[in-house]
Amino acid sequence: MMKLVSNSIRNYHYHYAEIGLRLGWLSRKKNHMSTTTVVTAGKGIEKERVDCVVIGAGVVGISIARHLSLKLGRNVLVIESGSTFGTVTSSRNSQVIHAGIYYPPNSLKACLCVRGRRLLYDYCKEHGIPHKQTGKLIIASRNEEVSKLNYLLHRGNENGVEGLKMMEGSEAMAMEPELQCLRALWSPTSGIIDSHSLMLSQMGEAESHGTMFCYNNTVVGAHLEGNQMCLHISETESLQNWDTKSQWPPDIVLLPKLVVNSSGLSSASLARRFSGINHGVIPQSYYARGCYFSLSNTVPPFKHLIYPIPEDGGLGVHVTLDLDGQVKFGPDVEWLNEIDDISSIQNKFDYTVCADRAKKFYPEIRKYYPSLKDGSLQPGYAGIRPKLSGPGEGFADFIIQGEEFHGIPGLVNLFGIESPGLTASMAIAEHVATKVPRI
Template identity: 60%
Template sequence: MLACLGRKWMRLSTMNLKPTWNFVNAVDASRTIVRGISGGGAETVAKERVDTVVIGAGVVGLAVARELSRRGREVLILEAASSFGTVTSSRNSEVVHAGIYYPPNSLKAKFCVRGRELLYRYCSEYEIPHKKIGKLIVATGSSEIPKLDLLMHLGTQNGVSGLRMLDGFEAMRMEPQLRCVKALLSPESGILDSHSFMLSLVGEAENNHATFSYNTVVLNGHVEEKKMHLFVADTRFSESQCEAEAQLQLIPNLVVNSAGLGAQALAKRFHGLDHRFVPSSHYARGCYFTLSGTKAPPFNKLVYPIPEEGGLGVHVTVDLNGLVKFGPDVEWIECADDTSSFLNKFDYRVNPQRAEKLYPEIRKYYPDLKDGSLEPGYSGIRPKLSGPKQSPADFVIQGEETHGVPGFVNLFGIESPGLTSSLAIAEHIANKLLR
């Protein structure tokens, strides 16, 4: 049984998954020896041609691998961790977003709405646990009503169906523990078991002959003859991945950089790629706390406050097992250098004292929250493209039309609603690369 911060994962041992790509055998089987760039110097490494490489086995990378393999490509997924989905994809609210918050015609708006449709369809077809429980975005004071009206307007423009503005008494009739003056009802919002979803994507990709190589880090690369050459190493061969020597050079026809928190740092390690097109990185840690001391969940629906800078506010979610979670908060963190993000050297510990700041925020809409009822849960890091006091940035999906390298796509800033958007992002990338 794999575990991530106490959250349940499905047993991989019960699945008839194919063996992952054997890194050492691939090196031994390569017949051509070339001079490569590795760890800051030239090294002799084995060379192997492959069709398609997806860097990163988070939910978006898995969706991309699944979609490209469905369309007949031979896909190799490289993941630095020992399994899939161990970083941002397993440290979120597991919410299926409707598409309300995002500027019309933005990638976030388009992919969230399209992705939600694809995700519900996928969950139904493949029996992934999910539930369309609906969401209430609440105004707890009259000064917040104009912001609620704006969200209604944005959601309508984005094509979100079923949105309805409720007076406070209507919302509180639905949720007796709630206190608000007005609320926006989103019946299309829901929750899912993200781990079951990712495991299904892995299985589908492998059934389409995609292969996975875990504990495999892409150290750097360079552009040669209009192809992105990748230098990779087994992460277990060195305590410091950045100091590891490349053991294999891969020459793919197609490459998708879906490295999440390390996507920008990795892109800066690609020689021949104009780094002017690599956006700056910002990171916001969000902590989640679980509710204790209650016999039943206080809410049946998702309850969200008005969005705050850097996030959607400290909201309440109920997972499929009935566990009530509050979060995430927003803590802007400094990443000392690109190496830290490249190696995912972030602090994921949850400081119990942060709960003290959450109580007054939560009590604005849940006044009966008892002292001492919030227990530390888990935290996640948002890979953001905008920092404090800056306007929220859109997803960046960067292809040849921007950087000039054929068959190469960078994914930057894939934060919320990345889980909801994953299948739509994959659809878009497959169309872009295979047209």
């Protein structure tokens, strides 16, 4: 019995290592070929049976791969189009551990944020992930904002957020002498995390339970053969001439028992390329860019996270802190138009932060930090929110769809995993596991 088990484990490792090598080999082989030379569709394309494929090695995909391998004993291949993990939204955010205040009660965002935050703090403590429970002040700068603050207090309490407390402006300003506000909502469970260390640690655990990460390979589509999903994979570098009209011929086709589409910004675009799926269940994508500016040449003016009242599309230009105490401001909200599916799958977004944008930041920040000096903001970085509602359309929840929505056994699609996706990542992984067919 023991021998059989260890043989099957060894076989499984050989099998996955072989597929991984082959995907790597395809990448290397293509380096010596013209990018227009591609394997023709149909005949000659290799097919491989695998257990689970997770598409995307962002913080959410990594957490799902860890959960599937560590908790469910599944054999996981993570296919990532980039040259390494976590280079898209997971490294372009505020790195804030959110308490769970903002979202409608019983929404996935509320439930998974509160649960995910608790899991994340426990995980950070157990695994030595750099983090700090700084606490956060949500502030009202004008009289008309005070009722919104009361509303947030009520909502946070409904969501089960611990320790929320309404403060007079004077109490908040005693905590933060550079701050100006009328009232503040104190959230003691908010904090910051080194998300890169988190991803690295969870990848290590996943890998030690047999998960394999394959970089530089893009999932370009899928088709169904009966109930079997056939996933089309191509080497990322070869996709430069891919246009909106064509189906890109795959280098290899994987036949997984389970596919988790955790491809972030492009998950809806990619799902639309799964032939056989009911397109009616795939939500429309919207994209909202957010830029950050860092504060230069000054002693950090704040010790806590400071957030204004949320705005349409984002949480407002807020103060976030790095673990070394440095302050940055952002992100603002800039809606992007005319992003086609192929561009989003290829992450062809513009992430440049134009220095000119600072003109809009100064007046926003001075509402709560009046002594901000001219010329002290330096362009930082930008991230893009994968949104499911457009300008003025209000709240949209995370969407996590299993077979019950789209009718395809063994497919889980994640859509709209914007903030608080980092905080919620471990709870999202638990939730995805409830949708995985038993084997």
